[in-house]
Amino acid sequence: MTYRQLHEGWSLTAVPDASPGHGSALAVLGGKSVPATVPGCVHTDLLAAGLIEDPYLDDNETRLGWIGRTRWAYETAFEWDGAGEDRVDLVCAGLDTVATVLVNGREAGSSANQHRSYRFPVRDLLRPGRNTLRVEFEPPYAYAEAQRAALGARPGAYDEPYPFIRKMACNFGWDWGPTLVTSGIWRPIGLESWSVARLAEVRPLAEVTEAGDGRVTVHVRAERAADRPLTVEVTAGGLAHALGALPEGETGTAVTLDVPRPELWWPRGRGPQPLYELTVRLADPSSGATLDTWRRRIGFRSIRLDTADGAFTLVVNNEPIFVKGFNWIPDDCFPHRVTRERLAERFDQACLAGANLLRVWGGGLYESEEFYDLADERGLLVWQDFPFACAAYPEEGPFAAEVEAEAREHVTRLASHPSLALWCGNNENLEGYAEWGWRERLGGRSWGAGFYHGLLPSIVAELDPTRPYWPGSPYSGEPGLRPNDPDRGTIHIWDVWNTRDYTHYASYRPRFVAEFGFQGPPAYATLRRAVTDRPLTPESPGVLHHQKADDGNGKLMRGLAGHLPVPSDFDDWHYLTQLNQARAMAFGVAHLRSLAPRCMGAVVWQLNDCWPVTSWSAVDGDGRRKPLWYALRRAFADRLLVIAGMDAPGGVPEIAMVNDTARPWTGQLAVTRINVAGEPLAKESYEVSVPPRQVARVALPASLAEPGYPRLELLAAELDGVRALWAYAPDKDMAYPPARMEVLAEPAPGGATVTVTALTLVRDLALFPDRLDPAASVDDMLVTLLPGERARFHVTAPGGLDVAALAAHPVLRCVNEAPFGGRTALGDRSR
Incomplete structure (x- = not known):
């Protein structure tokens, strides 16, 4: 078997026709072709040719809608020698989306699903010498709108036709993303030549027996070009070896390997992630020739979902896991640009923040093989939504067959990955039908229920019974129940951010939260790169264009109003809204963790962004960590102190001690009521021992729970170097002293050290070195110091920077600057 990549020599043209976008395409391209990159898409090809402006900058996006309404063609030529293999297939790993594939002017096949791969037999279409390959793409809008007209409109979150085309939904815009409707050959394409037979499908299902032994059942399906006996040889990391047979006329078999006492694969924080290479070899015994070979790494672990009494608990290797996770969206609007190195950076950011799970959200994609490989290596569990989000989806027309084909492909493709923990039917569609008025608007038309409760669970049960399936999120476990019931299953919390103050998180006692979030702007360097407004203000046109949420800036300010001072300029707005985002989510995560084991999951919306935007992310569209990331690193820490019940009606003031380690947490818990000068007013000490993987609580006496002068006092709890602080009044009302500090900024290898x-x-001391150098970053942020305490920050700046500026406004910020806004020095800021 040989494979030849066809990624060279491509050109892109707009096909002359009556499509609505062709006039714009003609004006831009002048009827000519431009060089094309494969894998790629039209937007990035036009950008590389200098024919459009970068859609991520300013409001350029708004002038590019014609691209999704134009018919496009990619074309290349290649030489073929007419070699003697029985079969030659054109293998298309990803076509976006509705395409016709032509070889030497004759149709080889067609596609209508970005989520599928395609294989077209082309030997009879090829000729020795020069051959042409052309892929013509229908306008995505035209296809989707035609399906909508034929099948009847369906309600959804946005007035876009994304439910009517099997394509990344957020391509059509979201409340954090631009509307950039793509076409193109977005994954590899090439020729595969083979004889006798090939491995069409390999599906390994790894399990762990009650005795602790491993078992892998490898399901193999072959495609034949000749009807003769074949053998299947399976090996697992040198630990086990087995042979299977495919007699004449048969295409499928299963080979079982028993692996005595393998090392178990664990989620990060629970143990190591050993991986074993599984090799499947298809051979022709008559000649001894190897016909095809398949290799993947597998891991041994058990996983189940405990839903007893309304619970939603992932249990790995018989240990309940408290999920500390992030929702994941496509990391770029143009996914072909997402490299393994970029994914590795995001995964490292998730891991360093303390996460143990990523939820691949249903408005995006089945991610690349590299994504799941990295999850296996890093020990990040993966919750995989099937790609349905925030809309009613038709089940008739071409869609049932397409959904079945894509689901079968990806359930099979991902079966080898131990990180894959859960298949989920959709995002928010069950809630939309039950609670958003969809039922009445649908008038009896299909909306996806048959997919989520019938087709998809049957495919998972058939192809991957080793993993749990959940029909959607939010979901309460039974179709007749209210989907977003905190007492059962998974919920999403969006009244906080949309209408409620973030302290409202404390009123929830859910079983598992799969989405909750609060917005903040991106890093200054990210926003400044993307927006050229002069001056830059919260309401300047470019800043508003990079805020896609409904009344997003209004919600930012309303969420800020109850907690922090009113910003006096852009710099204040930027720092305070980022800080408020960080505080809101740290508060919510800490509360949910304190409820364990009733609550067993907090999955933050969201880890990443696909472009530079004000959003709910912890890492912005240029890959920079926002203050939220640093706050979540503390809130996701293995050991956490939570000051709870202080201002909730009927709440019991207490310290919750969260121990997510395998060892008891013992020591002296010191709880002190102090004034803003750092002087103790009341203090209690408690000898505590928190068992492994548990939460313990200490109730607080009135001497600690009730301040004498709320505006002048804080509560501090400390155990074994872990601290929690609570201000008895909102910061906007606190009588903090004007901040005074000594700041020593010194050059250091690779950057600088700042000692405060x-x-x-x-x-909440923060350092923003990206204001001095877009490549600069800092290792910590949002640190509160009591008088006499010291903190050291390490700034990474590969190109060097002005160290004195690290001690100056607006790079160095804290809440109690005086006068607020930092226009004067904060005491001794540098020396």
Whole structure:
């Protein structure tokens, strides 16, 4: 078997026709072709040719809608020698989306699903010498709108036709993403030549027996070009070996390997991630020739979903896991640009923040093989939504067959990955039908229920019974129940952010939260690169264009109003809204963790962004960590102190001690009521021992729970170096002293070191070195220092920077700057 990549020599043209976008295409291209990159898409090809402006900058996006309404063609030529293999297939790993494939002017096949791969037999279409390959793409809008007209409109979150085309839904715009409707050959394409037979499908299902032994059942399906006996040889990391046979006329078999006492694969924080190479060899015994070979790494672990009494708990290797996770969206609007190195950076950011799970959200994609490989290596569990989100989806027309084909392909493709923990039917569609008025608007038309409760679970049960399936999120476990019931299954919390203050998180006692979030702007360097407004203000046109949420800036300010001072300029707005996002989510995560084992999951919306935007992400569209990331690193830490019940009606003031480690957490818990000068007013000490993987609580006496002067006092709890602070009044009302500190900024290898010694209370100290150098970053942020305490920050700046500026406004910020806004020095800021 040989494979030849066909990624060279491509050109892109707009096909002359009556499509609505052709006039714009003619004006831009002048009827000519441009060089094309494969894998790629039209947008990035036009950008590379200098024919459009970068859609991520300013409001350029708004002038590119014609691209999704134009018929496009990719074409290349290649030489073929007419070699003697029995079969030659054109293998298309990803076509976006509705395409006709022509070889030497004759149709080889067609596609209508971005989520599928395609294989077209082309030997009879090829000729020795020069051959042409052309892929013509229908306008995505035209196809989707025609399906909508034929099948009847369906309700959804946005007035876009994404439910009517099997394509990445967020391509059509979202409340964090631009509308950039793509076409193109977005994954590899090439020729595969083979004889006798090939491995069409390999599906390994790894299990762990009650005795602790491993078992892999490898389901193999062959495609034949000749009807003769074949053998299947399976090996697992040198630990086990087995042979299977495919007699004449048969195409499928299953080979079982028993692996005595393998090392178990664990989610990060619970143990190591050993992986074993599984090799499947298809051979022709008559000649001894190897016909095809398949290799993947597998891991041994058991996984189940405990739903007893309304619970939603992932249990791995018989251990319940508290999920500390992030929702994942496509990391770029143009997914072909997402490399393994970029994915590795995001995975490292998730891991360093303390996460143990990524939820691949249903408005995006089945991710690349590299994505799941990295999850296997890093120990990040993967919750995989099937790609349905925030809309009613038709089940008739071409869609049932397409959904079945894509689901079968990807359930099979991903079966080898131990990180894959859960298949989920959709995102928010069950809630939409039950609670958003869809039922009445549908008037009896299909909306996807047959997929989520019938087709998809049957495919998972048939092809991958080793993993649980959940019909959607939010979902309460039974079709007749209210989907977003906190007492059962999974919920999404969106009244906080949309209408409620973030302290409202404390009113929830859910079983598992699969989505909750609060917005904040991207890093300054990210926003400044994307927006050329002069001056830059919260309401300047470019800043507003990079805020896609409904009344997003209004919600930012309303969410801020109850907690922090009113910003006086853009710099204040940027720092305070980022800080408020961080506080809101740290508060919510800490509360949910304190409820364990009733609540067993907090999956933050969201880890990443696909472009530079104000959003709910912890890592912005240029890959920079926002203050939220640093706050979540503390909130996701293995050991956490939570000050709870202080201002909730009927709440019991207490310290919750969360121990997500395998060892008891013992020591002296010191709880002190202090004034803003750092002086103790009341103190209690408790000898505590928190068992492994549990939460313990200490109720607080009135001397600690009730301040004498709320505006002047804080509560501090500390155990074994872990601290929690609580201000008895909102920061906007606190009588903090003007911050005074000594700041020593010194050059260091690769950047600088900044040492801050607090002379007064310094609240939520932050350092923003990207304001000096877009490549600069800092290792910590949002540190509160009591008088006399010291913190050291390490700044990475590969190109060097002005160290003195690290101690100046607006790079160095804290809540209690004086006067607020930092126009004057904060005491001794540098030396």
